Amino acid sequence: METAHKRPNYILIWVYLAVLTAAELALAFELPISRNLKLLLLLFLAVWKAALVGLFFMHLKFERWNLRIMAIIPLPLALIFILAGMSEHVW
C-alpha cells in the first residue's frame, strides 16, 4: 500500500518535542510569573505536544475525517465529566 501523502520530517517533530519539553521545565521552575499564567501556559504546551504526537506520529493529519472523529469523540465527554466534577467546588 503506497502512502498517498508526503511523509513528515519525523526528526523535526522530535526536535520540536524536545524543545517544548525543555521550555516546559524552564517555565515551571525558572520563570517568575504568576501561578495562573504558568498553569495556562504549561497546559497549552502539553496540548501542543500531545497534538504533535497525535497528528504526525499517529498520522491523524493524514487520515480521513471519519477516523479522526473516532479519536475526538471521547474528548468532549471527558471534558464534561471534569467540568461537572469541578463545579462541585465553586458554589
Added chain:
Amino acid sequence: MTHAAATVDQMLPPYPAERGLDVYNKKLGMWVFLASEVMFFAALIGTYVILRFGATGEWAKPGIVLNIKITAFNTFLLICSSVSMVKAYAAIQDGDPKKMRFWLLMTILGGAAFVGIQVYEYIHLVQHGFVPSGVREGSELAELVAKGTLPAATMGLYGSTFYTMTGFHGFHVTCGVISMAYLYFTKALPGKYTKQDYGGIETVGLYWHFVDLVWIILFTIVYLI
C-alpha cells in the same frame, strides 16, 4: 475471516463488503480501543483534577517530593522511543526490514529503560517516605511535613493520585514493551513484515504513540504544576 490465515493484504479493508472506514480491521480496532483508553485515563486524570481542585488547602509544590531531573530524562527517553517507533514504521513502508528491525529494537530498549527508571524512581520515593497513602511516619518527608514545607492535609491525596496515574501509565508502557518484543521475535525477526503488510507495526505503533501522548499530559500536570 474465520480461520484461514490471510497473510497477504492484511492491510486492506475487508472485501467483498460494504464500504466502511477504508482502513483495515486491526487499525480500526486499535483506534476504537484507544478511544476507550482515553476514557480510562480521563477517569484517573479527572479524579486527580477534581480532587486537587476541591482540596482543602495547598497542594505540594512541584519539585519537592518528586525528582524532576530524572523524570525529565525519562520523558525525553519516551519521546525518543516514539520517534524510533515512527522511524521503524517509515522504514518498513519503504520496504527496508533491516532498518525496521533496528528501530523497533531501539523502541523496545527505550520503553524498557523507561520502565526501569520508573521502578527506580518508585523505590527512591518509597525510601524517602512517599507512599500511596501519603507520607510514611518517621521518614525524611515526614520531617518536611512537620516543618511545613509540605502541606499535611493533601499529602494523602498526592500519594494516591500520583501512584495510581503514573502506575497505570507504567503498566501500559510495560504492556507495550511486551507486545513489541513479541512482535519483534515472532514477526520482525523471521521477516514476516513486508512493504505490503506491516499492519502489526502500524497498530502497535499507534498504541505506543498513545502511551507517549498520555505521558506528555501526565508529566505536565503531575510533575510540573
Added chain:
Amino acid sequence: MHWWLPLKGSTFAGEVDGLFLAITIITGIAFVLVEVGLIWFIVKYRQRPGQKAFYTHGNNRAEVIWTTIPAVTMVALGLISNHYWVKIKGRHSVPANAYPIAIHAKQFEWQVTYPGADGQLGTPDDFTVRNQLHVPVGRPVVVHLSSEDVIHSFFVPVFRVKQDAVPGMEINAWFQATVPGTYELGCAELCGLGHYRMRAQVVVHSQEDYDAWMKQAAQEASQ
C-alpha cells in the same frame, strides 16, 4: 395506609404534591393513550385470513407531531420544576430568619444539636440530643447536616424533605413545619447494617410548647 401521598406537613409539601399531581395527569394521559392504543390495535388489527398489512414506511408529519408535543411538555415541566427547585434547594433558598439546628449523622443515629436559649449555634448553651428532632411550628428551620462516617440521608416524609448527609461536607436543608404532631425521621441512604433502625422522632410543637421543651431539655442535657 395511604393510597396517595402522606400528610402535608410543611410549607412546600403542597407544592411538591401539586407537581406530583400535575405529572400524574400528564403521564396519565400518555399512559392511557399508549395502553389503550396498544389494546385497540391488538384487537382491531389481529391477523385475519386474507388480510394484508398496510404497506407504509412512516409519516413525517406524525413524527414531527409526536416529537414536538413531548418536547414542549417536557421543557415546560422542566421550567416549572426548576422554579420550585430553586425555591426549595437553590443556593440562596434558606430563609434568612431560619431557626438553626445542627444534625450530625453517624452509624446509626442522629445527633441533633439545638441552639439553646440564644437561638445561635456554636455558643456554649448549645445542647445535643440523640434521635429527637423537635421543631417549632410555622417557623422556617434550617438543618446543618454533617456526617461522621458514611453517607446518610435525612428524610422526613411528611415534610417532603430529603437531603444526604455527606462526610466532609456541611449541607443545609430547610423546611417550615405546618402541622403540630409527632412524626418520623428516617435514613434513606444505605449506610451499613443498621441502616434500617436509624430512625428518629420528629415532634412539631407550637412555639410555647417548643420553648418549654427547650428549657427542660437544656436542663436535662446539662446534668
Added chain:
Amino acid sequence: MTTVAATAHTTPAHHDDRSFIRKYIFSTDHKIIGIQFLFVSLFFLLIGGLLAMQMRWQLAYPGQPMPGGGILPESMAPGGVILPEYYIQLVTMHGTFMVFFAIMPLLVGVYANFLIPLKIGTHDMAFPRINMWSFWAFFAAGLVMLSSLFVPDGAARAGWTMYAPLSARHDYSGASIGQELWSVSIILVGLSSILGSLNYITTIINNRAPGMTWFRMPLSVWSLFITAILGLLALPVLSGAAIMLLFDQIIGTHFFDPAAGGQALLWQHLFWFFGHPEVYILILPAMGMVSDIVANGSRKPIFGYHSMVFAIIAIAFLGWIVWGHHMFMSGMNPTLGSSFMVSTLVIAVPSAVKVFNWMGTMWRGNIQFHVPMLNAVAFVAMFAIGGLSGIYMAATPVDMFIHDTYFIVAHLHYVLFGGSLFALFGAIVYWYPKMFGRMMSERWGKVHFWLTFVLYNCVFFPMHILGMGGMMRRLYDPSQYTFLQPYQPMNVFISISAFLLFATQVIFFVNFWWSLKKGKPAPQNPWNDNGLEWSLPSPAPHGNWEKVPTVYRGPYEFSSPQAAEDFLPQYTKLPTDREPVRAPVAGH
C-alpha cells in the same frame, strides 16, 4: 489488486475439523460465544432471582425463619432468620448480578455476538480471538463475584452502587474480602465489555455485506452498535473507578475517604458517569430487538425507520449528560441539578418517539401473536410505564420526596424487568431456532408469558404505592417505622406475587432445556422474516456463509406489493434490483 484481495478473503470450506475444546469451550465462533454467554448469564439470572426471593421473604415476614433457610450458615441466617448484614448483602448482590451478570451480558454478550455477524452478513467478528477473551474475562468476573458470597465475612454490603466511603473502608461496611472481590470482579467486567465492544464496533463499521448500507441495517444492529459505543466509552470509567476503590480498600489510598481529604461525591460522579450510559446499555439492545420483532409480528415495515435510528443516537448522546439525576439529593451543586433535570426530561422525548413508532408499526398491521410478539408488545406497554414513572424523579422537587424510596425500585424494575427482560424472553424464543435448530414450545411459551405478565405487575406496581407512602429502599425491616407498619399487608402481597413469579420462571427454564433436545426441528425461516440470518440453515453453520450474501433492500419489507408473500428478504434479488457498487478504495 482486486483479484488478489478477493482470493485472500474467500471463506474456507465448511468442513469443521476443530476439536471439541476448540469448538465448544475455547471457541472463537461468534455463535458459540453467544451461546456460552447465554448459558452463563441465564445461570446468573437465576442466582439473582434466588437472592431477590430471600429479600422478599424478609420484607414480608421480618424475623421469621425462612423455609429452607436452615441450610444457610450462622453468619447469614441463624435458624433461617435473615440477619441484617446478610440482608444488605442480598440487596447488593441482587443488583450486581442482575445488572452486570444477567441483563447486560444477556443483551450485549449474547445478542451482539450472535446477531451482528449474522445480520450484517459476515463470516465472524473482526477479532474472533479477542471475542473469546471477552467471554472468558466475563466468566472469570462472574466466578469472582459468585465466590464472594462464600468468603468468611460475606459479600459486598454497600448496594450495587457501592457508595463510598461505606464501600471504601472495611470498618464502615463490616466486610473486607467481599468488598475487594466486588471491585476485582467489576474491573474484569469492564475489561470484558471493552474487548467485546471494540469487536462489535469494528465489525459493524468494516464488515457489512455488500449492499448492507448504514440505513439498511436492522434496528437491532443499530442499537447494538450504539450500545457498543456506550459500553466502549463508559466501562473504562467504571474500571478506573473500581480500581481506585480497590486501592482505597487494600493499599490505603484516600480517593473516596473524606477523613483523609478524599471526596465522597467523587465516587458518585464517576459511578454515574458510567452508570447512566449503562442504563441505556441495558435498554437500547432490547429496544432494537423489539423493533425487529414488532415489525415481523405486525407484518408491516417499521414505522419511521430513520426517526427510530435518530432516536437511538439521541438517547445515546443525551445519556452522557444526565448522570447527575441520580444525585439530586446528594448535596450536589444545585445549579448542576437544574441542568441535569432539563437534560433528563429532554431524554424522554426520543423514548416517546420510539414508543409511538412501535404503535405506528402495529397500526393497520396484520398482527400475529407468536410468543416473541407477545413479549415484544408487553415490552412496549411496560416500558411506557417505566418511562413515564421516570418523569416523576426527573422533576427535582418531586424527586426530593421519592428519591431512594420504593418508587425508584418500581421504576427501575419496570424498565429492567418489564422492559429488558420481556424483550429478552421474546428474543430468546425468536432466535432460538437459529441458535439450536429447534423451536421452543409455543404453548408453554404462551403460558409462561401470561403468568409472567400478570404476576410481574402484581409485584412491581404496588411498589409505586409503597414509594408514595415514603418507604425507603434497602430497609431490612420496614416495620421499625410506625408510619410504614400499615403497609405491611402490601409487602406480603408483593412477596407472595414475587414467589409465584419466580416459580413461573421454572416454566421458561424447563421449556428452554426441554426444547434443546426435544423441540420441534426448526425450518430455515420459521418467522417468515427478512433478515440475512434466515438465509442460513438452522442452526447456522460455522463460518456462516460460503460466500457472503448480497443485500438488496432494507430489513423491514413486510407486505410489500413487490412480493407475493407478505415478506421480502433482504437477500432476495428481484429482477428490478441492481447489484450494489462499492466505490473503489486505494489498494483494491
